[in-house]
Amino acid sequence: MRVRHISVAERRARxxxxxxxxxxxxxxxxEEVADSLVALHATDPATVHLAVGARLNDPAKAVPETERALYEERTLVRMHGMRHTVFVFPAELTAVVHASxxxxxxxRARAALIKDMAKAGAxxxxxxxxxxxxxxxxxxxRGQATAAELAEDEPRLREQFVYAAxxxxEGVHTVSSRLxxxxxxxxxxxxxxxxxxxxSSQFRWALAPAHPELDVAEAQCELLRRWLASCGPASEADLKWWTGWPVTQVRRALTAMGAEEVSLDEGTGYVVAGDADPVPEPPRPWAALLPCLDPTAMGWQQRDWYLPPRLRPALFDRSGNVGPTVWWNGRVVGAWAQRPDGEIVWRLLDTEDVGREAETAIAEQAVRLRSLLGPARVTPRFRTPAEKELAAR
Incomplete structure (x- = not known):
């Protein structure tokens, strides 16, 4: 059976x-945004709201509606997930993420804490x-509480121990932060x-919602199926990187879920079974201003098909975190930032096939973003060379 090739143009359309x-x-x-993307990066709290706003029909609803979903109805849950990273997931996916x-x-985290405390004589x-x-x-x-408030009820949370003496x-860790x-x-x-x-990056804590305990292998199949439905095709390297699983577990899940093999410019890729057929092109070219750590910009390990390698030094910090990006018709073409007075500024870093139509559309997205932010000022938690330069000018 001939393996179908999926081109860069089609990947961008998907x-x-x-x-x-x-x-x-x-x-x-x-909720629709989170369901479509599987997970929203939440290491930087503003990213969640801005990633939602970039995709809502009415961006003015991004902040109040995301607050509703996270803190009132709990249809979205902020929790640790893949690669020991904090994400926001649809509530119905929490059991899958936990098990997978x-x-x-x-x-590993509990064993490391016990080991570090023992070394310190704690x-x-x-x-x-x-x-x-x-x-x-x-x-x-309490329902919800900060670490300091919890330490009022359990004073032993304030105890400290030396890490890596x-x-x-070397540093001093508090029991509350690690526990x-x-x-x-x-x-x-x-x-x-x-x-x-x-x-704000200072959070209260709450008890996790109850969820069923799932079989690990079945949960891994479900998580991979959902992600491939959103981000496929993807290479094995992409899957290993995004999940943080050993390659043996990635391969086992691909086999169990019956993933379909396709050909990509960089080699073999995978899609959900039956998802290899061509998809329609978007009705017209599109522009977007996406926040730092946006799940689209951070969705794949192999990014050449949407992010030219020559732009990476300006758009990523030293740890591999992507900053705010400007998109035109399926690829990253620049960076944006918010200045102290609230103005949204952007710059094209790649002018290949980017003309006046693109600049007009990007400017409209900057106006849309400025309206979403209102009086708020957003400084990315992980600052990149392009963002810092734009914000300072």
């Missing part, structure tokens, strides 16, 4: 339609278990409403 960026492909709610990814990460695992149980009980009473990166992170990856607590506005 991205535009399935990531709700093309004209006419927008979403009515944050969280369990293994959590076991109390043992039994003591830590007592503190954990008291902390969860306090959180159940004698090494160049709450472990409880997060174990699926026992989630991040609740932030202190301050929607741009």
């Amino acid at each position: 991205l535009a339609l399935r990531h709700r960026l093309a004209d006419g492909a927008g979403a009515a709610s944050p 990814t969280g369990i293994a990460v959590a076991a 109390p043992d695992a039994a003591w830590l278990k007592e503190v954990e149980e008291a902390t969860l009980a306090a959180l159940a009473r 004698g090494k160049g990166y 709450l992170r472990v409880l997060g990856v174990e699926g026992k607590v989630v991040r609740g409403r932030p202190l301050g506005s929607w741009t």
